[in-house]
Amino acid sequence: MIRVALLFFLITLALSAREPRQITLANQGTIAGMYLTRFRTKRVAAYVGIPYAQPPVDFRRFTAPEYTDLPQWEGIKNATIYAPDCMQSEPKREDVLIPWHKHDELFSKLLDSQLEEPRKKEISEDCLYLNVYVPDDIKVEGYPTMVYFHGGDFVRGSPQNLNPFHMVLKQKVIFVTVAYRLNIFGFFSTLDNEAPGNFGLLDQAAALQWVQNNIESFGGDPNNVCIFGHDAGAVSVGLHLVSSYSAGLYAKAIAMSGNVLSPETVNIARKELVTVDKVASAFSCFRKPTHQLLDCLRRVNSQALLDIGEPLAEWKPIVDAGFSNTSSPFLPELPSKLFKDKIFTTVPVLTGYTNMEDALLLHNEGDESGISQREYDLMREEVVLSDITIDNSSCFTNQHHIQDAVAFFYKPIPPTSNETILRKLFLDFYTDKVHGATTYQLAKHLCEQAPVYLYRFDLKPFSDIANEGIPEWIGVPHNFDLIFTFGLPHLALPEDLNKWDYRDKSVSEIIMKMWSNFAWYSNPTNSGVIIDWEPFELEKPGYLIIDRQNFTMSTPETINYKAFEFWTDFYPKVVEIGTKCCKEIADDSGTDSVITRRVINSLISLHFILILLS
Structure with a gap:
């Protein structure tokens, strides 16, 4: 009885505190956080704007993060103000290289509608900060820690966009969100020792090292860290699986709607040579020697570097083997080869995608009709053509052989002229190729070493507020599974709570429970849910299908x-035979395919042109 009374007293005392306890960080100093509250009684502790490396400015621009000698301070540092986002431009629909996709636009609008006041969108080159969210209750054993890497195609994004309040409150996990360098700041490389590149990924590894050194002070377990990402963040998770820099810094991984084996995930050196020339020319710098080029670039104003430099290339991770004689490469080989050769960290993995990731890219506003047989054939051929287009006219000798193989597999049986069916067939073809097959391939590589849990998210929100701007025929586009993962129906403003269907709230609780179960126990259905989610096996490949009817195995x-x-x-063999006259080095893809953003944009353009001509 005395124990119960003492526990009740401690809980009452904790809840009455105006500020969470102060935390002393290794080799830095002491920080004071703040409480984030909901309905007065619900709260989590937040420590935000914590530096995990030295500011990457001046001579540290285009270098690996400095995290052995961390920023320090005297007294108590206020960790209650979010740091600016890393340098990035405002998205525009008309951008060719980094367009503002419809699914990003709609999801951003949904997030903004749930805020009491618009979030200040500040950017700075001094941006290597992280945020730590901690459950506000008494616990003896260490909490698992989920370290989240945001998406944004490696050119934009913010660790503050998604609020993990409800995940932390209800599921009792520590949640860490990380800012990392983007676009030219994070991924420019001189292809040598001067600036090897991959700085954004090295930032993430530095943040993981910070977590190892400090998370115990927040009540976390450094031996139970789950790396977690969406979109480019999910690709980052896959790259950490194969990089020696990250080995030992995490115990499990979650990758949502992004796959390291997907088409053109990373660059290779010979394709980047022209980028170095472009950058040197754009800023009137000497191209060689590269130390002079970097001296010149480091003198450029950060905003000018962003405005002029960002549009020069598709910034992304690069295979950096052989670039430096003083440090080991972050990515020594194409990810597909590393996984094939079983060179990866063996940890449990949870990964999957939505059933219509790219549907909004093909949606023409105001036109709810499907696509004609002619459109279907042309768009399918465009995708396949991108796999076999090489700068050599002789490479096109047998393209019909390749096209016929794909057309045979994906032709509608029985034949149909129904444009709605043909639109669905094209989306199935595209989703199978770009998302499904790569996820399947990744699982085949991993499953013999550790448990792998796959899912496909088919559950479209019931709430009108979440479906605004999304046509009825579209299932779950890119981003819209995050509504459930981050408990968005529970985070609405009080006046908007009734706009969220109770079913979305219930589903969100289940999804958060499964994801946090995985963080706690490496098994998404270990406790609190009555769902049968079997790990993927070669003899019994299975996905959990998350839909409105039920959560069942595929x-x-x-x-x-x-x-x-x-x-x-089969398809890689057909492509190899069809292009055997061209011994081009294969791109990085588990399916030997090359579908860049330019291909997606050309598909959109082709779709609209065909509509106009029909």
Whole structure:
């Protein structure tokens, strides 16, 4: 009885505190955080704007993060103000290289509508900060820690966009969000020792090292860290699996709607040579020697570097083997080869995608019709053509052989002229190729070493507020699974709470429970949910299908395994035979395919042109 009374007293005392306890960080100093509250009684502790490396400015621009000699301070540092985002431009729909996609625009609008006041969008080159969210209750054993890397195609994004309040409050995990360098600041490389590149990924590894050194002070378990990412953040998670820099800094991984084996995930050196020339020319710098080029670039104003430098290339990670004789490469080989050779960290993995990731890219506002047979054939051929287009006219000798193989596999049976069916067939083809097959291939690489849990998210929100701007025929586009993962229906403003359907609130609780179960126990259905989610096995490949009816394991009717085998096994052989006259080095893809943002944009343009001509 005395124990119960003492516990009640401690809880009452904790809840009555105006500020969370102060934390002393290793080799830095002491910080004071703040409480984030909901309905007065619900709160979590937040420590934000914590530096995890020295500011990457001046002579540290285009260098690996300095995290052995961390920023220090005397007295108590206020960790209650969010740091600015890393340098990035405001998104525009008309951008060719980094367009503001419809799914990003709609999701951003939804997030903004749930804020009491607009978030200040500040950017700075001094941006290597992280935020730590901690449950506000008494616990003896260490909490698991989820370290989240945001998306944004490696050119934009913010660790503050998604609020983990409800995940931390209800699921009792520590949540860490990380800012890392983007675009030219994070991924420019001189292809040598002067600036090897991959600085944004090295930033993430530095943040993981900071977590190892400090998370115990927040009540976390450094031996139970789960890296977690969406979009480019998910690709980052995959790259950490194969990089020696990150080995030992995490115990499990979650990758949502982004796959390290997806088309053109990383660059290779010979394709980047022209980028170095472009950058030197754009800023009137000497191209060689590269130390002079860097001296010149480091004198450029950060805003000018962003405005002029960002549009010069598709900034992304690069295979950096052989660049430096003083440090080891972050990415020594193409990810597909590293996984094939079983060179990766063996940890449990949870990964998947939505059923219509790219549907909004093909949606023409005001036109709810489907696509014609002619449109279907042309767009499918455009995607395949991007796999076999090489700067050598002789490479096109047998393209019809390749096209016929794909057309045969994806032709509608029985034949149909129904434009709605043809639109669905094209989206199935594209999703199978770009998302399904690569996820399947990744699982095949990993599953013999550690448990892998796959999912496909088919559950479209019930709430009108979440579906605004999304046509009825579209299932779950890119980003919209995050509504459930981050408990958005529970975070609405009081006047908007009734706009969220109770079913979305219930589903969100289940999704958060499964994701946090994985962080706690490496098993998403370990406790609190009655769902059968079996790990993927070679003899029994399974996905959890998350839909409105039920959460059930996949069957041949819900997952087209034969299509995945087609893209990962048969199709590469057909492409190899069809292009055997051109011994071009293969790109990085588990399916030997090359679909860049330019291809997506050309598909959109082609779709609109065909509409106009029809």
